Amino acid sequence: MPFFIIAGAVNAFLAVALGAFGAHALKEKLSEKYLAIWETAVQYQMFHAVALLVIGVLLSTSLLGPVSSLNWAGYLLLAGIIIFSGSLYVLSLTGIGVLGAITPIGGVAFLAGWVMLIVAVVKHTN
Structure with a gap:
């Protein structure tokens, strides 16, 4: 199942709806x-x-193949969305x-996810 493609599409839908x-x-x-x-x-x-959509496509094609760094990148970016954007949504509504x-913490997850994407590409090109 193309988990990251689905996760990316769901989050894009939610971003449009919430926007x-x-x-x-x-x-x-x-x-x-x-x-x-x-x-x-x-x-x-x-x-x-x-x-997330890009990571899902990379995982489902033979472009980079099944690279564990890509999985890590996807999960970290998904965690970043939940923690970073989620906390900002709640902050906006509650003022807490x-x-x-x-x-x-979500921002760090975003950064780590991007680093893991870089690692996946570097591993593939070496």
Whole structure:
């Protein structure tokens, strides 16, 4: 099953839906500060949803083959979406500032996922 293609498509769908929700339903309910935080969450979710799609395609073709680094990259990017974007969505809706301390954990997961993608490509080219 192409897990990362499905995960990427689901997250892209959610990013579009949550972006529209923020632009229409939350525009009058959130302050500019929290609306900007919401938009950041949507942007990062979409960027990394596309990356999940790419990883899924790379895993399902013979381009790089079954490289464990690609699996790690995908899982780390998915964790980053959940932790980074998820914490920002909740922060925007609740105003609970301590959630901002969780967000960098998701950012680190994003960074580690990108590094693992680089590792997968370097391993394949050597």
